[in-house]
Amino acid sequence: MSRIGKLPIAIPAGVTIDVKDNVITVKGPKGELKQAVNPNIKVEVEDGNITVSRPDDNRESRAQHGLYRALINNMVTGVSTGFKKELEIVGVGYKAESKGQVLQLTLGYSHAIYLKMPPEVQVNAVTERNKNPLITLESCDKQLLGQICAKIRSFRKPEPYKGKGVKFVGEVIRRKSGKTAAAK
Secondary structure (H helix, E strand, O other): OOOOOOOOEEOOOOOEEEEEOOEEEEEEOOEEEEEEOOOOOEEEEEOOEEEEEOOOOOHHHHHHHHHHHHHHHHHHHHHHOOEEEEEEEEOOOOEEEEEOOEEEEEOOOOOOEEEEOOOOOEEEEEOOOOOOOEEEEEEOOHHHHHHHHHHHHHOOOOOOOOOOEEEEOOOOOOOOOOHHHHHO
């Protein structure tokens, strides 16, 4: 039995779950999310818990058992508390500004980069004196949030020599010493 798949998911107050035709709809104070589920996987809502079960022990069924349980758990957590990611921009002259749902990035290219956010994602860019600019992204959809963070990071990944670029807050960049250390 899957260790993750067999765990029940507790439904917090204010969250409603609806299962129809292999589509799960989760509604809560932060928003509404939908997820299609493989017909082989059975999802049941009872006693304030969600349980996910599989019909047999095939390799594919075992893999999907844990997957759908994790996806449903992320949906329930997202609509009740939400998810938040912070990105930090390191580099001289690198800037970030948020104007409504548009994020403007200045990352050392000849032009500024404008990224329009989907309505499910709230963006906030803060620039303080003598500190690196911070971009805070919040959403109820964990997959969408991670995809947008990866897109922003891909514009200028942190490089190993000076550490310049867009990185997650708390991310450790492996640094290289460069030419002068190699010559000795």
